[in-house]
Amino acid sequence: MAPMFALSRAAWRHRGRAWQWRCAGAVALVLVLIAPLPTPFVLGAPVPVTTVNPKIGVHTRLTDEVEPRKILQTLRLVHDMGAPWIVEFFPWPYYEPVKGQFDWAGADFIVDAARAEGLEVVARLGAVPDWARPKPEELETNWNYLAEEHFPDYADFVGAFVTHFKGRVHYVILWNEPNLTREWGFRPVDPEGYVHLLSLAYPRAKAADPEVQVLAGALAPTLEPEGSQWGLNDLLFLERLYAAGFADYYDILAVHSYGLALPADDPPAPERINYRRAELARESMVRHGESDKPIMITETGWNDQPRWIHGVRPAQRVAYTLAAYRMAQEQWPWCRMTAMWAFKYPAPFHNYMDNYAFVSADLVPRVIYEEVRDYSQGIAR
Amino acid sequence: MPRLKREYDLLLLTAALLVAAAGIFGWRVWSIAHKRVRPDAWTDVQARGRLLVGTDPTFMPFSGYEGDYTGLEPEIMREVARRLGVEIQFFAHGGDGLYEALDVGQVDVLAGQMVIDPQRMGLYRYSMPYYDAGQVLVVPAGTDAVDLASFSDRRVAVELGSEGDGVARRAQAADQLTLVHTDAPSAALDAVAAGAADAAIVDRLSAQEVLRERSGFAILPTPVTSEPYALVTRFSSPELARRLQEALRAMQADGTLETLYRKWLP
Numbered sequence: 001m002a003p004m005f006a007l008s009r010a011a012w013r014h015r016g017r018a019w020q021w022r023c024a025g026a027v028a029l030v031l032v033l034i035a036p037l038p039t040p041f042v043l044g045a046p047v048p049v050t051t052v053n054p055k056i057g058v059h060t061r062l063t064d065e066v067e068p069r070k071i072l073q074t075l076r077l078v079h080d081m082g083a084p085w086i087v088e089f090f091p092w093p094y095y096e097p098v099k100g101q102f103d104w105a106g107a108d109f110i111v112d113a114a115r116a117e118g119l120e121v122v123a124r125l126g127a128v129p130d131w132a133r134p135k136p137e138e139l140e141t142n143w144n145y146l147a148e149e150h151f152p153d154y155a156d157f158v159g160a161f162v163t164h165f166k167g168r169v170h171y172v173i174l175w176n177e178p179n180l181t182r183e184w185g186f187r188p189v190d191p192e193g194y195v196h197l198l199s200l201a202y203p204r205a206k207a208a209d210p211e212v213q214v215l216a217g218a219l220a221p222t223l224e225p226e227g228s229q230w231g232l233n234d235l236l237f238l239e240r241l242y243a244a245g246f247a248d249y250y251d252i253l254a255v256h257s258y259g260l261a262l263p264a265d266d267p268p269a270p271e272r273i274n275y276r277r278a279e280l281a282r283e284s285m286v287r288h289g290e291s292d293k294p295i296m297i298t299e300t301g302w303n304d305q306p307r308w309i310h311g312v313r314p315a316q317r318v319a320y321t322l323a324a325y326r327m328a329q330e331q332w333p334w335c336r337m338t339a340m341w342a343f344k345y346p347a348p349f350h351n352y353m354d355n356y357a358f359v360s361a362d363l364v365p366r367v368i369y370e371e372v373r374d375y376s377q378g379i380a381r
Numbered sequence: 382m383p384r385l386k387r388e389y390d391l392l393l394l395t396a397a398l399l400v401a402a403a404g405i406f407g408w409r410v411w412s413i414a415h416k417r418v419r420p421d422a423w424t425d426v427q428a429r430g431r432l433l434v435g436t437d438p439t440f441m442p443f444s445g446y447e448g449d450y451t452g453l454e455p456e457i458m459r460e461v462a463r464r465l466g467v468e469i470q471f472f473a474h475g476g477d478g479l480y481e482a483l484d485v486g487q488v489d490v491l492a493g494q495m496v497i498d499p500q501r502m503g504l505y506r507y508s509m510p511y512y513d514a515g516q517v518l519v520v521p522a523g524t525d526a527v528d529l530a531s532f533s534d535r536r537v538a539v540e541l542g543s544e545g546d547g548v549a550r551r552a553q554a555a556d557q558l559t560l561v562h563t564d565a566p567s568a569a570l571d572a573v574a575a576g577a578a579d580a581a582i583v584d585r586l587s588a589q590e591v592l593r594e595r596s597g598f599a600i601l602p603t604p605v606t607s608e609p610y611a612l613v614t615r616f617s618s619p620e621l622a623r624r625l626q627e628a629l630r631a632m633q634a635d636g637t638l639e640t641l642y643r644k645w646l647p
Contacts, residue, residue: 140485182478186485230473304542307586309439314542315564350496350608351476352440360547367542 041068041109043116049084051376055328057085057122057339058358059299062110063094064346072113073363074344079117081358081369082376086114087122087173087298087339092157093129093143099153104164111168122171122215122298122339125158128185145185151197159204166209173254173298174201177220180231189232191240198249216250217241217281218298221258221273235270235280242288252336253290255281256299260310264323275300275324282334297338300324304368305355318371325375422489422614423621431468434458435479435488438471442586442645443494443512443610446473453645454492457511460637461612461628480505483615490625491613506622508629510609511638512646516545518601519570519588520580528603529556529582536561538569538578545569545582548605567591570598589647 058078065071078086088110096102114121127143132150134141146154162172177183178194198216205214219234226232234256238246259266259275268276278297285291303310304317312320321340328338344359354360358369426432436454438446444454450471462469474482479495482488483505494514497507520526529537529552538561539546549560561578563569566587572578574597583591588600612629614622632638 142481142485182474182481186487307440307584309441309445313565314540314546318542347500349476350498351437351494353476364547364551366547 041072041113043112046115046118047079048118049079049082051082051084052378053082053325053329053376054084055335055337056081056083056325056372056376057087057297057337058083058343059087059339059341060343061345062088063090063106066346068109070346070363071110074359075113075117075119077359077363077365077369078119078343081373083372084118085120085122085337085339086343087124088114089124089126089176090161091127091143092125092154093127095161096129096157097131099131100156102160102164107161107165111165115168120171121169122173122296122337123161123165123169124173124176124218124298125161126173126176128154141185142182144183145187146197148193148196151200154197155200155204158201159208162205162208162212166212170211171213171215171252171296172205173215173218174198174205174250175216176218177256179219179222179224179234179237181229182231183220189237191232191237192244195241195244195246195249198246202249213251214249215252215254215296215298216246218254218256219281220256221277223271223273234277235284238281238284242284247288247290250293252293253281253285253295254298255295257281257297258300258310258341259302259320259324261312263316264320264327275320275327278332278335282332291334294334294336295332296336297328299341300338301340301342301356303352303355305352308352308355311352311355314367318368321368321372322375325372419486419615419617421620422486422618423624425486426465426467426489426621431470432458432462432465432490433470433472433488434462435472435474435482435491435493437476437479437493438473439475440494444492453512453641454494456641456645457629457632457638458490458492460632460641461625464628464631465624480613483613489614489618489621494610495613497609497611504616506614506616506619508612508614508622508626509633510611511629512610512642513604513607514585514610515604515606515608516548516582517585517588517604518580518582519573519591519598520601521573522597522599524580524599526580526601528601529558529605532580533557535559535579536577538563538572538581540564540566540569540583544584544606549582570595573598586646593647 060074060078062071062074090107095104095107111121128146132153133145158174175194175197179189181187181189184190202214205212217238219237220231221234222231223233224231226236255278257275257278258273260273262274264275266274266276268274268279270280278295282295285293302312302317302320304314305311306313324338328335342356344357345361348354348361357366359365436444436450438444438450442452444452455471459469472482472488479491479493483491497510518529526532533556536559537549539549541562541564549558552558553560561572563572566583569581569583570591573581582605592598592600612625614625
């Protein structure tokens with residue numbers, strides 16, 4: 001090394017400026033060459049999911065997963081469980097941190113990896129980047145706060161997302177649970193405002209890819225009355241959506257129909273929250289002349305923390321979950337898919353939310369996973 | 382001259398780099414000094430004379446709602462507020478919304494089965510734990526055992542699919558456990574009573590419920606897992622966190638907490 005260093009110093013002193021630039025370039029080249037390369041992940045050709053029920057879906061949470069290997073392993077577990085569908089949340093702030101500047105790398109990896117496992121991705125598009133929210137010194141907001149003047153920005157993002165994923169993502173959900181104040185930025189819920197948002201975003205999605213199927217609604221099942229500080233009854237909210245022209249701005253109604261502590265076959269009623277509440281949403285669609293459009297249940301499920309007021313015992317959860325998947329397939333021709341919340345979280349919540357998971361944060365399958373896998377593979381119990 | 386010129390260039394370059402580095406350093410110091418620091422929530426509490434508490438009232442006996450907020454946590458917080466000399470107001474949120482309510486300043490403190498989470502400690506302050514809801518080992522009274530490893534090559538009863546089941550499955554390979562699956566925590570303890578299992582893993586509350594009604598069992602002092610419930614404040618509220626902690630400690634010292642445990646927990 002010493003002679004080389006001496007040679008370098010000599011060269012530096014006695015050659016011209018061009019030589020110095022060449023040296024700098026050579027050093028830079030060496031640094032580039034010796035820099036560690038990212039580990040390549042080879043994604044194979046899509047492997048179809050084997051299942052007795054093609055309507056089985058799960059809601060994953062992969063966009064907050066740090067390690068690519070965990071994303072791959074999670075998707076492999078979904079595939080092996082016999083679920084051909086995943087619903088995944090793609091937060092706007094992750095992909096457009098600066099207005100007009102997009103970084104799709106993380107989303108590309110998830111979508112491509114899912115497709116390699118033979119999974120159809122339903123992309124939920126929501127949350128708001130800092131640049132589209134009030135400055136914290138003016139107003140403290142959560143990341144669901146989207147002021148009306150930024151509705152066009154959300155529409156731009158939807159258009160960009162659909163353009164980028166054309167041919168790879170065929171379903172997008174516009175916003176999530178707008179009938180809850182928390183999901184509407186801790187502001188009073190606003191069905192007409194949501195339709196206005198859809199009226200801007202829906203055409204952008206269809207212009208980017210006429211084949212893409214736009215899901216909207218995704219209402220939280222709740223009985224909150226008009227004027228509640230927490231939200232508004234999903235059925236009332238849906239009626240107001242239709243009155244505001246909702247029908248023009250969606251292709252598939254997204255429904256959330258949690259079973260809470262009731263069995264999957266518990267009869268539907270406006271004052272009850274249960275799995276079959278989806279049938280009431282369907283009735284509303286039919287009443288409004290929308291029977292030709294399908295429903296996708298993008299969130300449902302049971303929680304096996306029995307101390308939670310809405311929880312059930314683990315064995316009940318297994319029974320109710322399997323019954324729900326069967327019901328979607330055998331009795332609901334208008335339902336294209338039913339996704340259980342949630343397959344796996346990137347990190348534990350350390351509360352009863354963890355009891356929704358099919359697989360622990362460190363990728364250990366729970367009993368519910370094994371039972372659904374056996375059902376999807378036709379293994380009788 | 383050429384050599385002097387080059388050395389002069391190098392000197393200029395070095396000086397420029399130093400100036401740039403000093404500028405960056407100065408900007409960083411300025412941004413830290415002028416960063417908007419959210420005022421301590423204790424200031425707000427004093428100004429309004431009311432403590433805003435976020436809770437999840439769907440989890441009795443810890444927190445519920447029956448015309449008013451009830452359960453161990455609302456009662457602890459009412460007593461805390463009384464000791465702080467302020468009124469109290471509760472806000473209900475689900476388990477996925479409590480931290481957000483704290484983030485946006487809707488509430489000052491969370492008291493809703495919030496488990497101390499090391500990964501969130503840069504954003505929030507946790508008080509001393511007031512309850513550990515983790516899994517415990519229940520054994521026949523007089524059993525000579527310390528922890529799960531003491532049951533190597535023996536039978537352990539768990540509710541199928543429960544947290545205890547998950548823990549036992551992970552320990553199964555290392556400790557050569559034989560798992561006895563039941564359909565409820567009480568059935569797991571029945572299995573122990575009937576001699577079909579040597580111990581049961583259940584959550585502490587279930588264990589306490591059984592021990593209240595049946596004799597002949599003991600909870601091993603070493604928990605299998607720990608889920609410590611604590612009060613949570615924003616990290617930017619050290620004064621509020623300190624006052625809450627002092628109130629909790631005082632309630633522990635004078636027996637108030639124990640009284641509330643006896644009232645609400647088995």
